[in-house]
Amino acid sequence: MTDTRNPGNGGETHQQAGGDTPVLTTNHGVPISDNQNSLKSGARGPTLLEDFVLREKIFHFDHERIPERIVHARGSGAHGVFEATADISDLSKAAVFKKGEKTETFVRFSTVAGGAGSVDTPRDVRGFAVKFYTKEGNWDLVGNNIPVFFIQDAIKFPDLVHAVKMEADRAYPQAGSAHDTFWDWASLMPETTHMLMWAMSDRTLPRSLRMMEGFGVHTFKLVNEAGQASFVKFHWKPRLGIQSTIWDEALKLQAADNDYHRRDLWEAIDSGDFPQWDLGIQVFDEDFANAQPYDVLDATKLIPEDDVPVRIIGTLTLNRNPDNFFAETEQVAFLPTNIPPGIDFSNDPLLQGRLFSYMDTQKSRLGTTNFHQIPINAPRCPFANMQRDGMMQTMVPKGRANYEPNSLAEHGEEGGPREAPRGFATANAATGPDEQGDKLRIRADTFADHYSQARLFYRSQDAHEQAHIASSFVFELSKVGVLDQVPPRMVANLRNVDEDLAKRVAAGLGIDLPAKAKAAKAPVDMAPSDALSIHKNMKPTLEGRAVGVLIADGTDAGELASVVKAIEGAKAKAVVIAPKVGGAKLSDGSVRKADGQLAGTPSQLFDAVAIVLSADAAAMLAKQGAAVGFVMDAFGHLKAIGASDGAQALLDKAGVEPDEGVTGLGKDFVKAAARRFYDREPKLRDLA
Ligand code: HDD
Numbered sequence: 001m002t003d004t005r006n007p008g009n010g011g012e013t014h015q016q017a018g019g020d021t022p023v024l025t026t027n028h029g030v031p032i033s034d035n036q037n038s039l040k041s042g043a044r045g046p047t048l049l050e051d052f053v054l055r056e057k058i059f060h061f062d063h064e065r066i067p068e069r070i071v072h073a074r075g076s077g078a079h080g081v082f083e084a085t086a087d088i089s090d091l092s093k094a095a096v097f098k099k100g101e102k103t104e105t106f107v108r109f110s111t112v113a114g115g116a117g118s119v120d121t122p123r124d125v126r127g128f129a130v131k132f133y134t135k136e137g138n139w140d141l142v143g144n145n146i147p148v149f150f151i152q153d154a155i156k157f158p159d160l161v162h163a164v165k166m167e168a169d170r171a172y173p174q175a176g177s178a179h180d181t182f183w184d185w186a187s188l189m190p191e192t193t194h195m196l197m198w199a200m201s202d203r204t205l206p207r208s209l210r211m212m213e214g215f216g217v218h219t220f221k222l223v224n225e226a227g228q229a230s231f232v233k234f235h236w237k238p239r240l241g242i243q244s245t246i247w248d249e250a251l252k253l254q255a256a257d258n259d260y261h262r263r264d265l266w267e268a269i270d271s272g273d274f275p276q277w278d279l280g281i282q283v284f285d286e287d288f289a290n291a292q293p294y295d296v297l298d299a300t301k302l303i304p305e306d307d308v309p310v311r312i313i314g315t316l317t318l319n320r321n322p323d324n325f326f327a328e329t330e331q332v333a334f335l336p337t338n339i340p341p342g343i344d345f346s347n348d349p350l351l352q353g354r355l356f357s358y359m360d361t362q363k364s365r366l367g368t369t370n371f372h373q374i375p376i377n378a379p380r381c382p383f384a385n386m387q388r389d390g391m392m393q394t395m396v397p398k399g400r401a402n403y404e405p406n407s408l409a410e411h412g413e414e415g416g417p418r419e420a421p422r423g424f425a426t427a428n429a430a431t432g433p434d435e436q437g438d439k440l441r442i443r444a445d446t447f448a449d450h451y452s453q454a455r456l457f458y459r460s461q462d463a464h465e466q467a468h469i470a471s472s473f474v475f476e477l478s479k480v481g482v483l484d485q486v487p488p489r490m491v492a493n494l495r496n497v498d499e500d501l502a503k504r505v506a507a508g509l510g511i512d513l514p515a516k517a518k519a520a521k522a523p524v525d526m527a528p529s530d531a532l533s534i535h536k537n538m539k540p541t542l543e544g545r546a547v548g549v550l551i552a553d554g555t556d557a558g559e560l561a562s563v564v565k566a567i568e569g570a571k572a573k574a575v576v577i578a579p580k581v582g583g584a585k586l587s588d589g590s591v592r593k594a595d596g597q598l599a600g601t602p603s604q605l606f607d608a609v610a611i612v613l614s615a616d617a618a619a620m621l622a623k624q625g626a627a628v629g630f631v632m633d634a635f636g637h638l639k640a641i642g643a644s645d646g647a648q649a650l651l652d653k654a655g656v657e658p659d660e661g662v663t664g665l666g667k668d669f670v671k672a673a674a675r676r677f678y679d680r681e682p683k684l685r686d687l688a
Helices: 050-061 156-166 180-187 192-201 248-256 260-270 286-291 324-329 349-366 369-373 422-429 452-459 463-478 486-494 499-509 557-569 615-621 624-634 645-655 669-671 678-684
Strands: 075-084 100-109 126-134 137-145 221-222 229-237 276-284 310-322 343-345 546-550 573-578 608-611 639-643
Touching: 050 546, 075 126, 075 324, 100 310, 137 546, 156 180, 156 349, 180 486, 180 499, 192 452, 229 286, 248 310, 248 624, 260 310, 343 349, 349 369, 463 486, 463 499, 463 678, 486 499, 546 557, 546 624, 546 639, 557 573, 608 624, 608 645, 608 669, 615 645, 624 639, 624 645, 624 678, 639 645, 639 669
Parallel strands: 546 573, 546 608, 608 639
Antiparallel strands: 075 100, 075 310, 100 126, 126 137, 221 229, 221 343, 229 276, 276 310
């Protein structure tokens, strides 16, 4: 039915309730019959204070926002399931690890420094937080896409975050570390050096949230039924392999699509292309820990996979988008303190500090100690205790049993829950030797080596990756403004990592090589590890990726059909781009609608491009900046370019030079499209 009571003046096209359409009401259930006009005294008179419909609507709207997360404010979430695939009952009694067990999960990926409305592709660490709704309570594995952290002790976290976020007086830059305060602080904190190597690598420029690794970072413990504990590090390995963009591409992505990662994740899940990660563990004991030149309780250190191989124990599949961003992705509250029996903390001082911070921050964000009752946070298993009341209490406990022990049951009253025969306390009793000693504000000597693993990381990269790291340092330090002392201080630290790296950064900045910084402990050489390189771990696959297919009037219909088929056959998305979104008239007279308009769909959105043009169209497009840029950027971003014979004029104008990655439209294109052509790069840009 249509409301016609107020013809021509708001409300004339509005549907009214009836049939399956529910009645619009206030929050208190009172039906609303006019949602277009406030209540007035006379048609042109003042609005009445008694208009509770207006007041409630505006009142609620005014309070829609909650404080954004102090870090990791911008995030994207998805529901999924974790399936345990290996029997590790000898290591852990946790129900979530029982072979064959399927556990509901919610995952939130995030950038760290930017606000909730910032972009998806800054150079930044990505959060990788997983909530497992296990049978024995929630387990939150709140990690990042980098296996180490900037600092060793939680007491430095506020300094790190203050330094990296927008500067206190001017409130910029947003979502980036390339500014004075971050590098001032980092250059004074040698313990950041290892993480800085990762942050300056392409790890912080992921192509897709689906194509990055995740890490629990800290050393945790697994505890078996007998109470025996082992140390463990958690790893997420993406089934699609690791893939990163390059810096120029990431910069241009910020302009092309602020929501690049969020959209990519949503669309993949929406189309049934469920992203998957394998959960791996590195397990080791006290003897191994004691034999290492680093401390396993130091979160700035990793355990090389060559020393302790990663054992796969399960698979995470993200299979459902959130129904509501705010209710789920925004309100989800991760707590590193959420661990079920069978998993335990280590004494890592960074982890210990986190155990306080997260609970506290949720109270500030979500406003109440009852945030665990919000559906996304509530355990899926029953929960019961004597905690009562508080703001926004939604549970209605019956009876008098709000204390324990009690003997109410003896009188036939409900006595309430009692301690579990098997639970966390049992596990905790036997999780390794106790550390004891004087009460001190001190850091163990075993935490003193800040450079060996930074060196290990740098030396494990291939030449292209090393060049990217050196260039990132140059770029970031070049953005340091008035603090002239900062770049040399940083380069002085880098001399402890690798002399060649330090020289490249100094040369790139145009400064003299400073004296080497004094190291708290002299670095040692560790054997390079292939697992640390992206390039050595990329999968030559088009699966889950996207190819931009540029067409225009006159495009050969057969060529287009076969290249699209080949791309889709390789499980990738073929996205057709034309100068006009209405499409292009193909050689056979048919009109192919475009998925994107050329001017608004640049090639940085794709993993490879196919240029399917007639000679006339190529000559015409060679005069258009968007078309030239499309091809030039694809070439510059080291992507495969498959081109029809007719496309040559456009390729020439875009400066495309023949190489392995420039192909025709046949099978060799699809094969090439699964790769990036890093060898091309030195010919195109000066890297440090
Ligand atoms: Fe943290 C959020 C990961 C150290 C304090 N952190 C947060 C999130 C992730 C991480 C992924 C976003 C969770 C979400 O999506 O809601 N944080 C890490 C990792 C760390 C780390 C991998 C080191 C290994 N964090 C860390 C320390 C502290 C915090 C040392 C404080 C002492 N982190 C917080 C926080 C946040 C947070 C302020 C902001 C929002 C939230 O907790 O829920 O409490």
